[in-house]
Amino acid sequence: MYTRWLAAHTADTEPSQSTLDGYANAYKHCSSITQESMGTLKYKDYQSILDRMRRAGLSYSALKKVRSLISLVEKYALQTEAVAKAYAPLLRIGKNHPVRPHHCFTxxxxxxxxxxxxxxxxxxxxxxxxxxxxxxxxxxxxxxxxxxxxxxxxxxxxxxxxxxxxxxxxxxxxxxxxxxxxxxxxxxxxxxxxxxxxxxxxxxxxxxxxxxxxxxxxxxxxxxxxxxxxxxxxxxxxxxxxxxxxxxxxxxxxxxxxxxxxxxxxxxxxxx
Known part of the structure; x- marks a missing residue:
């Protein structure tokens, strides 16, 4: 489903290479479910990916990108009637706590x-x-x-x-x-x-x-x-x-x- 979505999304929006690289990196974090049928995936399957990333100390930005990817693929799956329900709006990624806030040069x-x-x-x-x-x-x-x-x-x-x-x-x-x-x-x-x-x-x-x-x-x-x-x-x-x-x-x-x-x-x- 990810491959099908990516082809359609790329044709429609012509994303930059850095954006495509971001999708590929986010997809790697979903490796535990990539061989599963989307119709069998539930909320806990998606949330477990984000929880594991948080425990590993990954950034808020990384979690946000994975949730965004899940949302995009789910939306495509809904449009193609491959699934009947989307779980992305329910997913939790916690609060953004910047590891290092930006500081101006004096x-x-x-x-x-x-x-x-x-x-x-x-x-x-x-x-x-x-x-x-x-x-x-x-x-x-x-x-x-x-x-x-x-x-x-x-x-x-x-x-x-x-x-x-x-x-x-x-x-x-x-x-x-x-x-x-x-x-x-x-x-x-x-x-x-x-x-x-x-x-x-x-x-x-x-x-x-x-x-x-x-x-x-x-x-x-x-x-x-x-x-x-x-x-x-x-x-x-x-x-x-x-x-x-x-x-x-x-x-x-x-x-x-x-x-x-x-x-x-x-x-x-x-x-x-």
Missing amino acids: RQRINRLWKAVDQPGVDTVLILLYTGMRCGEMLAIRKKDVNLRQGTIRITHSKTQAGIRTIPIHHRILPLITARMQQPGDTLIADITGRAYTYGRYSTVWDKVMGLIGGNHTTHDCRHTVATLLDNAGANETAKRRILGHAGGDITERVYTHKGLRQLRKCIELLP
């Missing part, structure tokens, strides 16, 4: 980064702090996606459709981007040999920079910092969403509101 730590900008990897943290990009988005940028004359970066690989966007380059990081463009390799962020970074390899660079400034941040704290600083500066909400790659809040904003490059640049330049 002004002092950002200043430390600028003072140490010549140290390896520091420029990459500043790029994240002045663009609001996800770390994976930054590592995927190819030099052909950077337009120095126009002063923009085009994000072509993102976890969401809204993440495909153009970000104006803040004037403070323009020299850092320019220097990266002159180094070996096809990707903007690469080592001295021109070899692109995987997320795992980049984490070593990140940890060294955090040690340099006495910080204990995750890469996602950069996005949290950008969002907070723009909020504090009174940034236009739609422009902020476009820069961060968030979907619009309502249909009017998503379809009828268009923010030009000049307005996006005005927004990004609110970052101190």
